[in-house]
Amino acid sequence: xxxxxxxxxxxxxxxxxxxxxxxxxxxxxxxxxxxxxxxxxxxxxxxxxxxxxxxxxxxxxxxxxxxxxxxxxxxxxxxxxxxxxxxxxxxxxxxxxxxxxxxxxxxxxxxxxxxxxxxxxxxxxxxxxxxxxxxxxxxxxxxxxxxxxxxxxxxxxxxxxxxxxxxx
Amino acid sequence: xxxxxxxxxxxxxxxxxxxxxxxxxxxxxxxxxxxxxxxxxxxxxxxxxxxxxxxxxxxxxxxxxxxxxxxxxxxxxxxxxxxxxxxxxxxxxxxxxxxxxxxxxxxxxxxxxxxxxxxxxxxxxxxxxxxxxxxxxxxxxxxxxxxxxxxxxxxxxxxxxxxxxxxx
Numbered sequence: 001x002x003x004x005x006x007x008x009x010x011x012x013x014x015x016x017x018x019x020x021x022x023x024x025x026x027x028x029x030x031x032x033x034x035x036x037x038x039x040x041x042x043x044x045x046x047x048x049x050x051x052x053x054x055x056x057x058x059x060x061x062x063x064x065x066x067x068x069x070x071x072x073x074x075x076x077x078x079x080x081x082x083x084x085x086x087x088x089x090x091x092x093x094x095x096x097x098x099x100x101x102x103x104x105x106x107x108x109x110x111x112x113x114x115x116x117x118x119x120x121x122x123x124x125x126x127x128x129x130x131x132x133x134x135x136x137x138x139x140x141x142x143x144x145x146x147x148x149x150x151x152x153x154x155x156x157x158x159x160x161x162x163x164x165x166x167x168x
Numbered sequence: 169x170x171x172x173x174x175x176x177x178x179x180x181x182x183x184x185x186x187x188x189x190x191x192x193x194x195x196x197x198x199x200x201x202x203x204x205x206x207x208x209x210x211x212x213x214x215x216x217x218x219x220x221x222x223x224x225x226x227x228x229x230x231x232x233x234x235x236x237x238x239x240x241x242x243x244x245x246x247x248x249x250x251x252x253x254x255x256x257x258x259x260x261x262x263x264x265x266x267x268x269x270x271x272x273x274x275x276x277x278x279x280x281x282x283x284x285x286x287x288x289x290x291x292x293x294x295x296x297x298x299x300x301x302x303x304x305x306x307x308x309x310x311x312x313x314x315x316x317x318x319x320x321x322x323x324x325x326x327x328x329x330x331x332x333x334x335x336x
Contacts, residue, residue, distance in 0.1 A: 032241035043240075072211075073200035074314045075286055075323070112320075115309065117285075118243055139307015139325050141283065146242045152280075155243070157307050157325055 002062060002094055004101040007051040012041065014061035015053060018086040019044060026148035028123050029082065033148060044082075049109070052101065054085075054094050062089035065098045067105060070115045079111040079162075095126075099133045103162055113161045120145050121154040135160045170230060170262055172269040175219040180209065182229035183221065186254040187212060194316035196291050197250070201316060212250075217277070220269065222253075222262050230257035233266045235273060238283045247279040247330075263294075267301045271330055281329045288313050289322040303328045 007015065019040055026033040031043065045051050048066035056062050063085040070080035081102045085094045106114055116135065119127055127137070135158040143152035175183065187208055194201040199211065213219050216234035224230050231253040238248035249270045253262045274282055284303065287295055295305070303326040311320035 026242055030240040030243035035241075071286060071312075072198040073203075074194055074316070075198035075312060077314060077320075078309070078312050113310075113312065115312070118239060137307075138309060139305075139327075141246070141306060141325070141327055142281075142329060144239075144243060144246050144281065144283070144327075146245060148242070152245075157309075159307075159309055159312075161310060 001057055002054050002092070002097045003056075004052050004054055004098065007045065007053050007064065011053050011061060011064075012045070015044065015051075015064050016040060018061065018064060018084055021087060022084050028120050028126070029084075030118060030145065050105070052098070052105070054089075054098055054101075056089070062086055062092070063094045063098055065102055067102055067109075069111075070117070077110070077112040078159075079106040079109075079114045080117065081106075081114060095129055096133070099129070103133070103160075107162050112163055113159065116156075116158040118145060119156040119158050120147065121156060122147060122150060127156060127158075130158050133160075169225060170222050170260070170265045171224075172220050172222050172266065175213065175221050175232065179221050179229060179232075180213070183212065183219075183232050184208060186229065186232060186252055189255065190252050196288050196294070197252075198286060198313065218273070220266070220273070222257075222266055222269075224257070230254055230260070231262045231266055233270055235270055235277075237279075238285070245278070245280040246327075247274040247277075247282045248285065249274075249282060263297055264301070267298070271301070271328075275330050280331055281327065284324075284326040286313060287324040287326050288315065289324060290315060290318060295324060295326075298326050301328070 023031045048068040051066045054063040065083040069076035070078045137156045138159045139157045141155045144155040147153045191199045216236040219234045221229050222231040233251040237244035238246045305324045306327045307325045309323045312323040315321045
């Protein structure tokens, strides 16, 4: 079973182990593949309003996501999240669980909508997953992401209005 | 004639006089209508890679824009700009001049594209202006902006690939 809880400082080592290979790969997040651990902690922990971890039965960290307002005050009713699942925990529905949790959490915190600003088009499983969770591709940014292996690729802006009952 | 040059610290008083009524109105930018002068200086001057002023024949500041990368490293080839024209200088083509200048400046700095993340749909003159300058509405975010007078209104994501000769 996967449980979601707020990030605690002692989780950082596990969270960084999950984030590092994803950021280094440069295929799904825009951060520099040479990002330092300290810089990663700023973007994933310090800047967001909240960061969560998905933990397994033995308390092991399976994945993590952050939640923050996507814009300043007059756009701050739209949330933004980023999700990463550890390589060892793929295929177990952890991303889905985090996506559902993040929507409920966003609603609980008063957000009205959620936006993903840069869903890399080549990350097809993510695009499909967010679509299954009710997110729509509202637009596609031509060549907006410089993929480390594929060069310039398109990225999608995905969006969902959350003004509805969330089934947890 | 309108001339564009880099912002200098002594321009701040004039720039803030231009920004303040626009930010206070809360109709086109997401910053809090209660933003302080110090906060405005951070978002308009400190955070961006560069800020420019448009000046008239007598050296008076007519408008201002900022230029910055829209995303981290792997999305940092896409620029983002924000433009404000002083109320006294409306209808003189200052926004057009700044838009053209910003594209040339972005290309000169190595950017490949430009993105506006939150063009408020009710700001129709701005939408049309950016379209005339080659920007496309790549997507519309439903109710993503809380307009101080109109409530939740749609916002557009606009985008232009700059890989072309820019006629100045």
